[in-house]
Amino acid sequence: MSSHAFSTEGLTYCPFMPVFGAPQVMFERGLGTELWDTDGKRYLDFLCGIAVTSLGHANPAVADAVCRQANTLLHVSNFFSNPVATEAAVKLVALLGEATGSEGQVFFCNSGAEANEAALKLARKFGGRGRHGVVSAYGSFHGRTLAALAATGQPTKHEPFHPMPDGFRHVPFNDLSALEAAIDPTIAAVLLEPVQGEGGVVPADPQYLRDVRALCDERGLLLMLDEVQTGFARTGTWFGFQHAGVVPDVVTLAKAMGNGFPVGAVWAKREVASVFQPGDHGSTYSGTAIATAAVVAVIDEMRRLDAPALARARGVELTAALRELPGVVEVRGQGLLLAVELQAGLDAKAVYLAALEAGLVTNAVSATALRLAPPLTVSSQEIVEAVTILRHVLEELTK
Ligand SMILES: Cc1ncc(COP(=O)(O)O)c(C=O)c1O
CATH class of the missing domain: 3.40.640.10 (Type I PLP-dependent aspartate aminotransferase-like (Major domain))
Structure with missing residues (x-):
């Protein structure tokens, strides 16, 4: 049986087939690069549902189009x-x-x-x-x-x-x-x-x-x-x-x-x-x-x-900032599809979990690499905030 968090609603077992690992967070709401969980905790989303919400959460143009069409x-x-x-x-x-x-x-x-x-x-x-x-x-x-x-x-x-x-x-x-x-x-x-x-x-x-x-x-x-x-x-x-x-x-x-x-x-x-x-x-x-x-x-x-230009500009900023982090041996990828290869001894899953706890959503794409795919609309300030979170996490884990 999987251990998904679920509202009991009379059920005594998890209603989802156990094809996914137990989720770490129950997200309720998003706006741009930000997400909030059911306890109201804020996160920066540097994964985008794996490169899906590239225009950010609750993007007004997409939300309006979908709502209008639903009513038509x-x-x-x-x-x-x-x-x-x-x-x-x-x-x-x-x-x-x-x-x-x-x-x-x-x-x-x-x-x-x-x-x-x-x-x-x-x-x-x-x-x-x-x-x-x-x-x-x-x-x-x-x-x-x-x-x-x-x-x-x-x-x-x-x-x-x-x-x-x-x-x-x-x-x-x-x-x-x-x-x-x-x-x-x-x-x-x-x-x-x-x-x-x-x-x-x-x-x-x-x-x-x-x-x-x-x-x-x-x-x-x-x-x-x-x-x-x-x-x-x-x-x-x-x-x-x-x-x-x-x-x-x-x-x-x-x-x-x-x-x-x-x-x-x-x-x-x-x-x-x-x-x-x-x-x-x-x-x-x-x-x-x-x-x-x-x-x-x-x-x-x-x-x-001009989303490609955004991906290029923010990609350069994010790549440069990630290269300065302790415990990072390589940053690879293109634009805003990036992976950070960690030094030997650092477990990507542990980094992912610690970053999540600190309010940053990423993903361990392998045992030794963390994937980052923020929205193309991410701001330079949000990049600084996310990299600061990662810096603290990596400093802690490389101690
Ligand atoms: C390159 C590539 N192809 C295909 C898929 C499968 O897409 P979906 O999960 O929408 O079926 C993915 C999903 O991650 C992917 O990254």
């Missing part, structure tokens, strides 16, 4: 359309058009895993019978549904669920020769994250991404990039692949795209997207009005604020 039209099914889904699709296609110079089409879904599922099906349809394989990287994370899990390069996560769907191969990240060696006539696509988020905030070498692009062109493979964590300005460009100057064939998105409203999407170049025919894929909630209202608001607000 929530959902109509895909037998019909609605103006807000069309608007969101046009805006998303424009955003990716600017980043890739390509015409594309989108399919809306509800999460990152679903976006990757759609991409994986697209790859299979594109490759054709006998050419359905996908190569991804060790250390990657693509989601928890079965195919997305099979693509995820973490064998320990597969272990309880064998047999995995077939057609998935994994190779070391940032290793072109290993990728080249894994490609045979059964492979249809390569799926990579521009920065491995769950894998410890490990950026792809820009030259590696360019070489992978060239290899995919040479072998007629799709380059599919999972931008679920890196997309929507998090790394200082609208999409992570822009750092390398590569143009992917397929891009998967979720997380920050709804600023907390559950929504995802797969984008593909038109010639790739067109392999899908009516009936090949779908979802009751694809393009539902309430979710796409959040997407429109997020894109408009991020453009208005």
Whole structure:
């Protein structure tokens, strides 16, 4: 039985399936970078629900759009359309058009895993019978549904669920020769994250991404990039692949795209997207009005604020401040998707717990590294406050 805190309400056991560890805090309210728990204690949120609430909690533009839409039209099914889904699709296609110079089409879904599922099906349809394989990287994370899990390069996560769907191969990240060696006539696509988020905030070498692009062109493979964590300005460009100057064939998105409203999407170049025919894929909630209202608001607000520039500017400040901390041996990542590698003997979980107790939300992304992903709207003053909390925690723990 899990030990989630829960209001008894007549129940004598925890009502949640025990797939998550026991939560440390019950959060009740948020505003911008701040969160408050049910005891009224204030925290600075330097995790953003793992790179989700990139425009901050209770963002007025997103909240208004969602509330207005809830009072207008929530959902109509895909037998019909609605103006807000069309608007969101046009805006998303424009955003990716600017980043890739390509015409594309989108399919809306509800999460990152679903976006990757759609991409994986697209790859299979594109490759054709006998050419359905996908190569991804060790250390990657693509989601928890079965195919997305099979693509995820973490064998320990597969272990309880064998047999995995077939057609998935994994190779070391940032290793072109290993990728080249894994490609045979059964492979249809390569799926990579521009920065491995769950894998410890490990950026792809820009030259590696360019070489992978060239290899995919040479072998007629799709380059599919999972931008679920890196997309929507998090790394200082609208999409992570822009750092390398590569143009992917397929891009998967979720997380920050709804600023907390559950929504995802797969984008593909038109010639790739067109392999899908009516009936090949779908979802009751694809393009539902309430979710796409959040997407429109997020894109408009991020453009208005120039979110990539914010991520770059605050990212430089945060990186520089973190490098000065005791017990920190490396700060890696891009923009505001950062990890702090701790010196030997420091346990990232202990640092995370002590920081949380002191009012700073982060996450131990590995045994030795702490992940920081504050809202792109974080202020310089909030960065100073957060780093001061971390300094005290690290001073205490390195004593
Ligand atoms: C790169 C990446 N892909 C896919 C996913 C899965 O997204 P979701 O949890 O919305 O299914 C995640 C979640 O952390 C992710 O970081």
